[in-house]
Amino acid sequence: MIDTLRLTAEEALGLLERREVSARELWDAYRAAIDERDGELHCFLSLVDEPAGEGVPIALKDVIGTKGIETTAGSKILKGYVPLYDSTVARRCKEAGLVTLGKTNTDEFAMGSSTENSAFGPSRNPWDPTRVPGGSGGGSAAAVAGGLAPWALGSDTGGSIKQPAALCGIVGLRPTYGTVSRYGIVAFASSLDQVGPTTKTVRDCALLYRTIAGRDPSDSTTADVPEVELPEREDLRGVRIGVPKQMVEAEGIESGVKDAFERTIQLARELGAEVGECELPLSVEYGLPCYYLVAPAEASSNLARYDGVRYGLRAPEDAYHAMVMRTRDEGFGDEPKRRIMLGTYALSAGYFEAYYGQAQKVRTVIRREHAEAFERFDVLASPTSPTVAFELGAKTQDPLAMYANDLLTIPSCMAGLPGLNVPCGLSEGLPVGLQLIGPQFAENALFAAGHALERALGFDRVPERLR
Ligand code: GLN
Numbered sequence: 001m002i003d004t005l006r007l008t009a010e011e012a013l014g015l016l017e018r019r020e021v022s023a024r025e026l027w028d029a030y031r032a033a034i035d036e037r038d039g040e041l042h043c044f045l046s047l048v049d050e051p052a053g054e055g056v057p058i059a060l061k062d063v064i065g066t067k068g069i070e071t072t073a074g075s076k077i078l079k080g081y082v083p084l085y086d087s088t089v090a091r092r093c094k095e096a097g098l099v100t101l102g103k104t105n106t107d108e109f110a111m112g113s114s115t116e117n118s119a120f121g122p123s124r125n126p127w128d129p130t131r132v133p134g135g136s137g138g139g140s141a142a143a144v145a146g147g148l149a150p151w152a153l154g155s156d157t158g159g160s161i162k163q164p165a166a167l168c169g170i171v172g173l174r175p176t177y178g179t180v181s182r183y184g185i186v187a188f189a190s191s192l193d194q195v196g197p198t199t200k201t202v203r204d205c206a207l208l209y210r211t212i213a214g215r216d217p218s219d220s221t222t223a224d225v226p227e228v229e230l231p232e233r234e235d236l237r238g239v240r241i242g243v244p245k246q247m248v249e250a251e252g253i254e255s256g257v258k259d260a261f262e263r264t265i266q267l268a269r270e271l272g273a274e275v276g277e278c279e280l281p282l283s284v285e286y287g288l289p290c291y292y293l294v295a296p297a298e299a300s301s302n303l304a305r306y307d308g309v310r311y312g313l314r315a316p317e318d319a320y321h322a323m324v325m326r327t328r329d330e331g332f333g334d335e336p337k338r339r340i341m342l343g344t345y346a347l348s349a350g351y352f353e354a355y356y357g358q359a360q361k362v363r364t365v366i367r368r369e370h371a372e373a374f375e376r377f378d379v380l381a382s383p384t385s386p387t388v389a390f391e392l393g394a395k396t397q398d399p400l401a402m403y404a405n406d407l408l409t410i411p412s413c414m415a416g417l418p419g420l421n422v423p424c425g426l427s428e429g430l431p432v433g434l435q436l437i438g439p440q441f442a443e444n445a446l447f448a449a450g451h452a453l454e455r456a457l458g459f460d461r462v463p464e465r466l467r
Contacts, residue, residue: 016056
């Protein structure tokens, strides 16, 4: 019997290599888990009927373009859009022998922190189905945590890999900007979007990152990436960990989250790390407002392409302008509309310098603050999310409360830096995530620190109600 709740992708690869299970048996085990639990969790927007290969299965967030498989980005406006080509990450997964199980749920165009903005209904948290799995990559995170996929890919603009991983008690990496190709990904905010792994363990995360990272001629923002090392070490001797004062003292961090974080920092000391305090005052104060100018500005431009001509939905109107207007009115949900309006405003003549221009300057300040912190520390540590998973509906009427979820994940995204979520304990029976931030291209340092902590923490990642 394959226990999909416990089996790691690395173990699955081993079983296949040693021919202890067949690829078909693996596929069937995950399909059985999907049949059993996806009705409740709603992780998948579409499923693939037959495995297109002989390797380990994988789930892909529905912003990842897949040849021949509908790709909707959680939006009605892309309903029925079947890409004619694979995104580079989908192609690399195929070339590595991975077989796509299906496409996972996401907030519409990855805009959100709970998957409740999906046009196709929310996903639910495997730890407690009355609660959200986080977002926007809640479908991928819930699929991995709920044993519906051994691992999955997500995308992260301001926290959409890290925060759902935190809320679902699994590992998630937002890679350094420019390490993973964006070719064939549904664009949200192009200066921030990065694809990355959502996995059960840090080693799985390193394996999947190794598969997808690297320069891609089809995405000129990609760079050569240092060779990925699978983490082995179980201590943290010689590792300097900085704890940004403003991140642990920020308003709205639940006391249970703080406690789990502090216990983890104590453990890091016991493993030999040198822990010190550092400062990110402007990043924490201005990170969110800066992001909510830059990201909507880029989104308003990226989403201009959905005009009813090239992709998905087309409203039946004879005149061109009437068709475009109705398609966009009926095709976009409230959140993309809100962002398009915010973004167009920030970019409009007369306001551009005051909003978008100013935000770009603040972004440079955020980058500098992080660079200064990394003069003294190898990695920075904070909670990933200020809260544990919240109830469905709790924040849907209050966009600002929803945005506040990203307080701790956004600053490093604005600085283009990699961030890893490692589950670090429970609060009220729900997972708490530790966020480790590194300098550019320091994924190996994050994997090493994350792996040592993961080993020492011994967090049981199988949701209590499914054990
Ligand atoms: N929650 C943030 C937003 O709504 C980040 C989403 C993301 O990273 N895609 O924009």
